[in-house]
Amino acid sequence: MSGSTSKRYPAELRERAVRMVAEVRAEHESEWAAMSRVAELLGVGTPETVRKWCRQAQVDAGQRPGVTSEESAELKRLKRENAELKRANAILKSASAFFAAELDRPQR
The missing domain is CATH 1.20.5 (Single alpha-helices involved in coiled-coils or other helix-helix interfaces)
Known part of the structure; x- marks a missing residue:
């Protein structure tokens, strides 16, 4: 999330969004619908932002290939x-x- 136009969201909000997507996933027809709802509830600009947070959380947990947040830092x-x-x-x-x-x- 670099660049002058991007908003910086606190780590607590990102972690909460990821947890909420997992919690409300069963109530929605798709993962994207759950992410859209969480973005709306938390006032996050777009569901795509929430999707990126969820994917990064999966990488960090070793559930998905990619560069972890720690390696990136x-x-x-x-x-x-x-x-x-x-x-x-x-x-x-x-x-x-x-x-x-x-x-x-x-x-x-």
Whole structure:
């Protein structure tokens, strides 16, 4: 759920929606109908949002293949760390070039 137009929903709401879909599934003709009802009850923008939460919960529980939330968070952290290290390397590279040029300059 990235992007400036997406709403951020609290984790408690996402977990509650997933539980509610499981609880009300038998009362509806399809899983999608249950998700639509839960989205409506909880004021979630679209049933598709609830569907994504349910699928991610299944991945996290090992019931469905995919990248778990934990793995996704670790990947995000590593990418951020990698970008920081690249910036630090670029700074050190230009600093060492500057000092090398200073050392090569004849002294008076």
